[in-house]
Amino acid sequence: GGSDAAKRRAGERAAEDVADGFVVGLGTGSTTAYAIRALGRAVDDGLEIRGVPTSFQSRQLALEVGIELTDLDAVDGLDLAIDGADQVVDDADAAAHGALIKGGGAAHAREKLVDAAADRFVVVADPSKLTTRLERSVPVAVLPDAHTVVADRIRDLGGEPTLRDAGEKDGPVVTDNGNLVLDCAFGSIDDPDELATRLSAIPGVVEHGLFVGMADATYVGTDDGVETRHY
Numbered sequence: 001g002g003s004d005a006a007k008r009r010a011g012e013r014a015a016e017d018v019a020d021g022f023v024v025g026l027g028t029g030s031t032t033a034y035a036i037r038a039l040g041r042a043v044d045d046g047l048e049i050r051g052v053p054t055s056f057q058s059r060q061l062a063l064e065v066g067i068e069l070t071d072l073d074a075v076d077g078l079d080l081a082i083d084g085a086d087q088v089v090d091d092a093d094a095a096a097h098g099a100l101i102k103g104g105g106a107a108h109a110r111e112k113l114v115d116a117a118a119d120r121f122v123v124v125a126d127p128s129k130l131t132t133r134l135e136r137s138v139p140v141a142v143l144p145d146a147h148t149v150v151a152d153r154i155r156d157l158g159g160e161p162t163l164r165d166a167g168e169k170d171g172p173v174v175t176d177n178g179n180l181v182l183d184c185a186f187g188s189i190d191d192p193d194e195l196a197t198r199l200s201a202i203p204g205v206v207e208h209g210l211f212v213g214m215a216d217a218t219y220v221g222t223d224d225g226v227e228t229r230h231y
């Protein structure tokens, strides 16, 4: 992925948008981790916030840095969600400007829930995530016993599904919610909104990694600063 300096700048820039009293959605991945660490330092300096984690990983890190945690059903909405992405459409002339592929960390079911629940959702990324057209595989979280029938439907849609292998254990990745992940290659995705609708309609699909029309802004860390995209 991109440089740590770029990721750190993006994460720390997003943390600056968090005001006293905020309830903040805490995304998953290495870029958002910089935002979570920055928020931990702000809490040490007296900032009073509550965090809603999007994964076991972000929960662990938030606890480690001292951010008070809460849950969606215990608050009246979220002020801001900060999260990373695997790809971000960066083309102001494109209808899909600001569309994301997420799910590299297999946390996208809870991420989409939390990111969508926030009044404002900002993405933190390094330049390697920017693209003019989404073309990475789309992670699709599926009920475990549905993975073969969902794979068949993905092929009907022109995709090539691959069950995500765990690597550190025998067998497939199992998400925090106990689901499996199909990484679905569709090539270049001309109409992410249309594909998102089709994927959501497949029985057995828990959540897919197309986040269309959700992000309000992206902070792009560079080697010497931060660029902001507003959508």
Ligand code: DER
Binding pocket: 001, 027, 028, 029, 030, 031, 032, 083, 084, 085, 086, 101, 102, 103, 104, 105, 106, 107, 108, 111
């Ligand atoms: O899983 C996700 O959607 C994450 O946000 C992730 O893919 C981005 O991870 P990174 O910040 O470590 O690149």
